[in-house]
Amino acid sequence: MKKVLFFIPNLMHGGAEKVLVNLVNNLDRDKYDITVQTIFDEGVNKKYLKKDIKYKYIFKKLFRGSTTLFKLFKTKFLYKSLIKEQYDIVISYLEGPTARIISGCLDKNTKKITWIHTELYNENLFSIGFNSFEGAKSSYESYDKVICVSEKVKESFINISGIKQNVDVLYNVNETDDIIRKSKENIEDIQLNKSKINICSVGKVTEVKGYDRLAKIHKKLIDEGLDHNIYIIGTGEDEPKIRKYIKENKLENSFYLIGFKDNPYKYVSKCDLFVCSSYREGFSTAVTESLVVGTPVVSTLCSGAQELLGYNNEHGLVVENSEEGIYKGLKKLLEDKELLEYYKKKAAERGSFFSKEKTVEAVEKMLDEI
Template sequence: MKEVLIASFDMEVGGVERSLINMLESFDYSNHNVDLMLYRHQGDFMKLLPNKPKLLKEISQYQTFRKSISEIFKEGYTSLGVSRILAKINANLYQKRTKIVEPGYFQMQIMWKYALPFLPSIEKEYDVAISYLWPHYFVAEKVKAKKKIAWIHTDYSTIETDIRMDIQMWNQFDHIIAVSEACKNAFLAKYKELKSKVSVVENITSPQFVRKMANEEVKSPIMRDKRFKIVTVARLSHAKGIDQAVKALKLLKDRGYDSFVWYVIGYGGDEAMIKRLINELKLQDSFILLGKQINPYPYMKAADLYVQPSRYEGKAVTVGEAQILSKPVMITNYSTSASQVKHAYDGYITNLSIEGIANGIEELYGDNSLRNSLVSNCKNSNYSNVNELNKLYILFKK
C-alpha cells in the first residue's frame, strides 16, 4: 500500500473543488492509503467529501491564508500578519510598475514565500505527495515524500507571476500534471525548461453523479421562467468574464432580443462590481445572480443554452458537466478552448469579446438545427474518464 497525501485549500464551491471530489470518489483505495490535507475545513463541498480518504486535522497557521490580516493579528500570528502586509505592499507596487490588471496571483505567490519560515512541517513521510492547487509551496517545502506531484488547473500564459520564484518551486516536484493538452502547452510556453516534468491527466468526471444531482428538485425562479434561458456557472472573477457577459446581454437587448434571460450561479470578489454594472445597464430583470449553490446541476439542466464567457481557463469543469447534461454549449475562444469542445460538434466557440459573445448567442438562438445537433452529439458522446487516473498511478512509479 502506498501512502499518499493530497493537499488543497478548502472545499468552497468551485470547479477545482468539484474535480477534487470526483478524483477522490474514483481513487484506487485498494492500493493506496490517502490522507487529505485541507488548509481550512471550510466550504459547502465539505459534506460531499467521500469517507475513504483520511481528513487530517487543521493546522492553525495554514488556516490564516483564508483570513483577513486583522484576524491573523488578533489570533497572535504576528509574523504571518507582517508577511501578509509585505506581500500586499509588494503586489501593489508591482501592479503600478507593470500595469497588470490582476496582481492576485503574484500577491499569493509572495505571500506564501514570505510566510514559509513561520509554517510548520508535516512529520509523516509519504510515498507520494500531491499538491492540487497553486501555489504549491506547502508540499514543496513542508512535506517529506519520495515523489512529489503538482497540478495545473489554469492557463499560465495569462497570469502574472515571478517566473524565477516559480521555477525554483516547480523544480522541487518530480511531476507536473496539466488538465488538458492546451493547458500543458500554455504552461510550457512560459516554463519551457520544465517540459520533461509535465504530463496530462484530465479532470475526472462522473456522468452518473452529474445526472443524478441534476434531477434534484429546487425552488428557483429559473424553473418557472419561460424566456430563453442562458446559464453560466462560475466564480465572479475577472478570469470568468461575467462582466463581459453582462455587456453582451445589453448588446443583445439593444438588438431587440427582449426574450433572453441570463442566470449566473456562483460567487466571488467581483460580485459588487457586477451588480453595479447590471444596475447601470438596467438589466435587473434579465441578468440574474443566483449566488452560491451547492448543487448547480438542476440550474444547468434548466438552461436553453450554457455559456462560458471566460477570459482564460485551464479546462472548465462546468463545460464538461453541461455537455454531460446534453446542453448546447458556447464558450469563448480562450487559448485552451479547442481542448474543451469540438467546434460546431459538441459545442460552439465564439470570439473572446463582448460582441463575440453576443454574436455567438444570436447565431445559436436563431439556428435551432445547430443547437439540436450540439445536443444530439453530446448525448452520443461518452464523457466518463475515470481511466485517466491510471496515468496518475503510472507516475507514482516513475
C-alpha cells in the same frame, strides 16, 4: 499500499477544489492510503469528502497576507513544519503556495507531483506564491511529475518555464453518474420561462469569469429584440458591480444572479444553452458538466475550450475571447433553433468522453508508475 497526500489551500467552491474531492473519493482504497490537507479549514466541498479520506488542516480560518507570510520562510522549513508525516507521494493540487511548500520535500523516497489548473502565460502568474520567477522555476524543476489539466495549460507551462521533462496532461475527474442523477431533480426556487431561451453559467462571480461583459452583451441582444434570460449560478466579489449594471439598465427580469447552489446541474440541464464568458480557464469543470447533462455550450477561446468542444466547433461553439466574439456566438444560436438543437445532441455525445471511470483510471496509472 501507497501513502498519498493531496495538499490544497482550501476546499471552497472552486473548480479545482471540487475535482480534487471527486478524484480522492474515487481512488482505489486497496491501493492508496489517502490524506487531504488544506492550509485553511474552509469550504463547502469539505463535506463531500468520503469518511475514509483522512483530512487535516493548518489554520482554522482564512487570513489576509498568508501568501506573503509563507514567502518569508525557506521551502525546506515550511515542508518540515507543515507536512509532518511521511508519505510515498506528496501532491500539490494547485499552483502557488502549496506548490512552493511541497517543493521543500527533500526525501529521496517521496515522489513529488504538482497539478497546474490554469494557463501560466506570463512570469507574474507563474510566480504567484513564490519569491521570484527563478525561485518558482527551481521549485517546479524539483518535481517528479507536473500534471496539467489540458493541452493548452501544458503548452503554456512549457513555454513560460522551459521545463519539458515529466510534464503530462490528465483530465479532471467528474462524478458523471452523480451529475446526471442530480440533474433530474426539480427546480423549486426559481421559475424558468419556457417561452424564452434560457441561458446559464456556473462559476465564481469574479472578474476572470467575464460576467460583467456578459451582462453588456445580454443588453445588446435584448435591445436587438432577441428575447432570452440569463442565469448566473455562483457568488463572488463582482456581484455588486453586476447588480448595479442590471438595475441601471432595467435587466432585473432577464439577467439573474441566483447565488451558489449545491446542485447546479438541475438548473444547467433545464436551460437551453450554457455560456462560458471567461477570460481565462484551465479546463472548465462547468463546461464539462454542461456537456455531461447534454446542454449545448458557447465558450470563449480559453484553455481547454477546443479540447472540450472541438477544434472546428464539432461539439459546441468556441468563440473569440472578446465581447464581440461572445455576442456573435450567442446571437447565432438565439437566431438558429435548428443549430441549437444540433449542438444539444453533440453535447451529450461529447459528455460521455469524460466519464469518471476513464479519468480516474488515468490518474491511478500515473500514481502506480511514478
